[in-house]
Amino acid sequence: MPATVKDVAKAADVSIGTVSRVLSGEPNVTAETARRVMNAVDQLGYSRLRKRKHDPDAMQLGRKNIAMLLLGMDRSLATLPSVACGIHGAESALSKAGANVLLSDVPSVDSVPTSIVRQNLHGVLAKAALQGKLFESADAGLLERLRAVPTVWFLGRPLGADWGDVVESNDHEVGKLAAEYLLHRGHRRLAIIDPKPDHVTLSQRCASFSWHAGEGGAKVEKVVGDSKDWTLPLHPVDDVEMVDKLVGRLLKRRSKPTAIFCPADGITAMVYRSFARRGLQMGRDMSLISCNNELPLLSGLYPEVTTIDIRAEQIGRQAVDQLIWRLGHAEAPTVSVSVQPGLVEGMSVKDLSESKS
Known part of the structure; x- marks a missing residue:
């Protein structure tokens, strides 16, 4: 039963x-x-x-060859918790649907992977680097192959990918949730720390955060890195030096912020370390709100980080659902699916509204 x-x-x-x-x-x-x-x-x-x-039987993936491609990313980025959760969600859903899964890691897109050349592909799930001009120097045969097969991008659409559907976090809502949370707790001098200024997803979150914070009467300062520091295949923010100079610039400001927005937990982990170097503590000397809810990165941080859960595993599962739909609707216009995020409250944001009451 x-x-x-x-x-x-x-x-x-x-x-x-x-x-x-x-x-x-x-x-x-x-x-x-x-x-x-x-x-x-x-x-x-x-x-x-x-x-x-x-769901008709024809929508299932039994006996279909589905390629899961990781494009333009160093293996260390593919093991980032949010990416790994998205991949796990997609793999679980593909397995449940009976697909024959072909996982291919393609850190450089200057050639066609042999794993997909010899296969009769029915569909593609793709996770790509969201920073840099990934497809400018891509192999023409690879692009032709991808454009010819029903494709769903998950966890974001890379620059230059003008084909395929996408399932991603609702980054507008991510920025809104973060801004509203800080505003509700009395913060009006805010800052953004982002070492990846041209990253598609992080930029969308920061733009939404700035707009909603400004609408709420807050002043927002942006402290960003240099795009020249990042090359393909893309790496994660995993070195404190990547953000330490940004923190130093922020703390030298005459009018210091009371709270920081970090658009990814990997950045937050390095910001915590940078503050600790200076004998400063989040939740006491500065407040911070983060994004992604990547528990392996956050579990060792004190105080517990307030972050936005983007539901990465759900994104992976829904990407498979979208691919199943796409296989039955080949001529339909491209579709963008946004998964709603949720706030996970920690102790990294001080409530200034209490001190004013």
Whole structure:
């Protein structure tokens, strides 16, 4: 007998309503609860009734060759928690759909990987570097191959990719959530630290943050790195020196901010280390809000970081759903799917509104 939503709720030790909110992608559920629910869904093989009734057999991926490509990224970037979670979500969904998965790591796009040359591909899931001109020097044969196959980009669309669907975080909402949280806690002098100024996703988050903070009456200063410091294949922010000079510039300002927005947890981890070098502590000497909810990067930081969960694993799963849909709607216009983020509250933001009351 197929598993029911009641079985999932019992296995995850949550209410049926919570299961429904998680499966619907609503933001008002903690990351830990969402993980428990999705683990229960996987273990029980649960499928929503609506999906069972309306998904025709032709939409499944049995016997289809699906390539999962990692383009223009150093392997260290592919193991970044948010990227790894997205890949895991996609792999799990592909496996469940019965696809024959061909994983290909393509740090340089100047040639066509042999793993996809000899295969009859039915579809492509692609995660690419979101910084730099990835396709300017790309092999023409590789681009032709990608354009000829139904493609879904996940965790962001790279510059120059004018084909395929995309499933990504709602970065406008990410910036809005962060700005509103700081404003609500009385912060009006804000700063952005971003060592990757031309990164597609991070730039969108920073732009949204600046706009919403400004609408709320806050002043926002941007402290950004040099795009010349970054080359392909792209690496993560994993060295404190990458942000230490930015922190130094920020702290020399005559009118120092009371809170910092970091558009990714990898940046936040380095900012914490840079502040610790100076004997300063987040939540006491400065407030900070971050993005991604990458627990392996945040678990050793004190005080606990307030961050925005982009639900990377859900993005990977929905990318597979989108690819299944695309295979049945080849002539439809390209589609962009945004997954709603959620706030994960820690202790890194001091509440200034209390001190004024």
